[in-house]
Amino acid sequence: MASPVGLTFLLLVSPAVLISTAISPASAGQNQLQKRSPEDLKKIKEGFTALGKFALSRIDTITSVVCPFLEIIEVYGPLISGLVKFTAxxxxxxxDMDLLMGEFEKLNAKLDQYHAEQKWNSWASGVYHKPELDIDVAWKTYTTLLKSLREAKDDEEMERLKKEFEKxxxxxxxxxxTLHSLLIKKGVSFTHPLGDLLAEHVNCHExxxxxxxxxxYKLIYKANTMNEFYYKLKNTESDAKAEEMAKIAYDAASVMFQVHMQCIKKSMDYVKKDITKLIDQKKARSELAKxxxxFLVKAYDRYDWMVVAFISKKSQHQKVKFLNSHVLSGFTPVEEGIVTVAVAxxxxxxxxxxxxVKQAIGRCxxxxxxxxxxxxxxxxCNELVEGKPVSQTYTAVHAYLRDAHDSQDAQKEQEEDYDANAAPEESPDKYxxxxxxxxFPLLKGKFVVLIKSDEEIMTKDPCSKLDCGEKEKRGSxxxxxxxxxxxxxxxxPYYGQNCEESLDDYKKNLMAKTAVLDRKHRLVGSG
Structure with a gap:
């Protein structure tokens, strides 16, 4: 399959890393396993704690990261091998087994929490739901097996449990x-049909x-973890199967990346649809604007927003422009009936x-x-802000002759009325x-200006400070x-925030039997 467009990754620290320092070769005996010094055990446990927190924080980034990214959640290769090969x-x-399994369970609990409250009506009624159910049912069987293996009385009982799971x-x-084949099909508006479904269901809210x-990601992670365990039980693991599982993980993540990217590109179309539904022509315009x-700062939390609501006919004078109650630059208008809501x-x-910037505008x-x-x-304006013309320092301008009817009215009241996720992290007064x-000639009016971020003011091209490995042809x-x-x-096969990783890491992890950590906490060595 050709490399999909736009593969930006943030690699979630490998779950295998969490257990790699504690897994000895499968042939090691019980005495060898117990020869670690107290200092070594302390370092291992401290490593588990630190890496465990890092792994959990990486899952959090999926719902908060600024840029879209493609992520692969890796399987527990060494732990899988250990559970297959170890004796009772x-x-x-x-x-350290309880510690390892504790990290395993915490990671999965974190994965589960992110969609516990979401309504999956469109998903559940579609073809994607069947493989999801199969994976979830199998996962319950798998996790039950892991607990039973720890409690097995002898080797005979362990082998019986493994055979039952295998069957x-x-x-x-x-x-x-099956899930993979559904995900990579071609869609109508989006590259893949899942994008069409999600765009319709959630209006492409990021x-x-x-x-x-x-x-x-959770479904692919669960399925690949179980498949690798299953192949090891049957002694049928191979490079070809590792390649297939890696491809499934890569393709699934790239589909979601592409859906996310297209939702960003088309986001203003969905913003307009959302605003149209919100417009109540009987509501006071200042209340409507707020x-x-x-809504926008919640549903489209990537952006700073300015919103203005007004009676449309009062701002449609083309020849005698000074009669307009609201004069807008840099806004996208949404007209519904007699009311217009404009957003920047x-x-x-x-x-x-x-x-x-404010000082420069004041001089202009x-x-x-x-x-x-x-x-x-x-x-x-000829004024400069650290060498940049004023025209490059702002996004939008709203001039008005009577009441503002915009989202900047009574900002303190807004910050008190809405929770931390609804209001910007800092007061809009700052920008x-x-x-x-x-x-003309005597009446007074007012205007407001939406000031750009420091990054946008000082950096003309956002790519100028982003290294994607162009020299090594890893990406662009x-x-x-x-x-x-x-x-x-x-x-x-490159990926990572800066295309610094390789898909070979994932395949090695699938096939891992022993592993150690280097100073950078990277998984190295596989046998």
């Missing part, structure tokens, strides 16, 4: 391949897309330079400037400039149209 006496005498799992072994991504703003957005960032615009000319005046202008950087956002497109 070795497992019972293995002092029961045979009918579920193909579930991963938070929901990331939660679905967790679900997909309601839309509150920018990718979030830091705003330490906003104070300098005084109270005698006509309100409808504010935006044009700013584009012509909002408020000034005064004049309505691609900027997103009409927004300050760049991602790495990695050439298969």
């Amino acid at each position: 006496a070795e497992i019972k005498g293995y002092s 029961a799992y045979k009918k579920y072994e193909s579930a991963t391949k 938070k929901n897309i990331r939660e679905y991504t967790v679900l997909i 309601e839309v703003w509150s 957005r920018q990718v979030k960032g830091t705003h330490d330079k906003a104070a300098l 615009i005084n109270e005698d400037v006509l309100c409808y000319k504010v935006a044009k005046k700013l584009t012509e 909002i400039y408020r000034g005064k202008c004049k309505k 950087c691609v900027g997103m149209k009409d927004m300050f956002l760049a991602v790495c497109e990695c050439n298969k």
Whole structure:
């Protein structure tokens, strides 16, 4: 299969890493397993704690990361091998086994929590649900087996338990391949039909897309873990099977990456649909603006937002522009009936330079400037902010002659009324400039300016600071149209935030029997 477009990865630290330092060769006897010094045991347990926390935090990044990414959650290769090869006496005498299984269970609990409250109606009614059910049923059998192996009285009981699992799992072994074939089919609007389903079901809200991504990753992770265990039980593991499982993991993750990327590219189309549903023509415009703003910062949390609501006909004068109650630049309007809701957005960032921008705007615009000319005046301003013209420091301008009816009204009230996830992490005052202008000839007006992030002001090309391994032909950087956002497109088999990893790592982990950690906590060695 050709390398999919846009393969940006963040590799979740390998679950195998969590247990690799504690697994001795399968042929080692019980006495050999117990020869570690107290200092070694302490280091191992400290390593488990640190790496365990790191692994769990990596799962959290799926629902909060700024850029889309492709991630592979690896299987417990060494632990799988150990459970297949160890005798009952070795497992019972293995002092770290409870610790290993504890990390195993915590990782899965973290994976499970992300879609516990989500409504999967479209998913559950579709073809994807059948392989999911098969994988989940098999997983219960598998985890029960792991507990039973630890409690087995002797080798004979262990072998009986393994044979029972082998017989029961045979009918579920193909579930991963079925899910994979469904995921990689071609879609209508999106590259894959899953994208069409999710776009319709959740309006391409990134938070929901990331939660679905967790679900997909979890299913592939479970299935590949069980398949590798099954192959080891039958002594049929091979490079070809490892290659197939790696391909399934890679393709599934790349599908979700592409869905996420397309949802970002088409996000304003979905924003318009959402706003249309929210517009209540009977509601006070200031309340409507705040309601839309509150929704957008939750559903589209990648961006800073400014929202304005007004009666459409009061801002449609083309020849006598100074009569318009609202003059907008950099906004996307959504008109429904007699009301228009206009929105402006920018990718979030830091705003330490906003104070300098405000000073420069203040020197450009005084109270005698006509309100409808504010935006044009700013584009012509010769003031500089650390060498950058003022025209490159802001995203949108809203000039108004009466009430603002925008999302910046009563900001303190908003911050008190909505929870931390609804309001920006910092007050919009930090990136909002408020000034005064004049309505011809005597009446006064006001204007507000949405100030860009420091990153966007100072860096013209977001790719300029993103190394994707172009020299080694591992990948290339691609900027997103009409927004300050760049991602790495990695050439298969490379992946990682900067295309620094290789898919061979995943295949080695599938086949792992022994492993050690180097100073960078990277998995090395396989036998």
